[in-house]
Amino acid sequence: MQLALPQPGEDLLDVGCGRGASLLPAAAAVTPRGRAIGIDKPSAMVSQATRALAARGLTHAFAVVADADALPVRTGTFDVLLAGLVLQFLPEPQRTLRRLTHMIRPGGRIAICTPAAALMTWTSSTAPQTRPSSSSWAHLHRNEHERTCRESTAQP
Ligand SMILES: C[S@@+](CC[C@H](N)C(=O)[O-])C[C@H]1O[C@@H](n2cnc3c(N)ncnc32)[C@H](O)[C@@H]1O
Numbered sequence: 774m775q776l777a778l779p780q781p782g783e784d785l786l787d788v789g790c791g792r793g794a795s796l797l798p799a800a801a802a803v804t805p806r807g808r809a810i811g812i813d814k815p816s817a818m819v820s821q822a823t824r825a826l827a828a829r830g831l832t833h834a835f836a837v838v839a840d841a842d843a844l845p846v847r848t849g850t851f852d853v854l855l856a857g858l859v860l861q862f863l864p865e866p867q868r869t870l871r872r873l874t875h876m877i878r879p880g881g882r883i884a885i886c887t888p889a890a891a892l893m894t895w896t897s898s899t900a901p902q903t904r905p906s907s908s909s910w911a912h913l914h915r916n917e918h919e920r921t922c923r924e925s926t927a928q929p
Pocket residue numbers: 788789790791792793794795812813814815818839840841842856857858859862863
């Protein structure tokens with residue numbers, strides 16, 4: 774959110790908005806004439822985000838149930854795309870990101886946050902500590918972000 778710096782009047786899409794950790798401040802930032810739309814797959818997340826937006830009187834912002842991979846792409850719809858801690862859940866994150874960047878207007882911004890693969894460890898009480906080796910998010914390195922941003926004319 775702080776990297777993307779949404780401005781008053783801008784239109785913003787928050788992919789995988791969850792309960793609204795980024796969507797709520799982003800919605801406040803684009804007020805009064807901008808729109809902020811959050812999408813998330815489980816309706817429980819969307820319900821919580823919707824309630825939080827309403828509680829703050831952010832009536833120009835919405836959270837809707839949608840799959841990032843099935844989102845209809847309408848070219849040049851948004852000024853800002855946020856994808857916070859969601860790409861690692863997608864089967865083909867690079868492909869999805871490239872698709873979504875078509876929705877950003879020229880000069881728009883994309884802010885992505887992913888866990889650092891090298892730092893991620895999984896633990897359980899029964900298995901030794903292991904690192905994921907081939908999951909899709911592990912390949913989503915900074916170079917990929919930069920390449921995707923270059924292709925979409927956004928700044929990495
Ligand atoms: C770790 S949470 C991050 C939530 C929020 N962006 C934040 O930074 O707090 C990841 C979110 O991505 C959502 N998500 C996972 N796969 C998704 C998909 N294919 N389409 C939309 N949302 C998805 C999850 O439901 C979850 O709410």
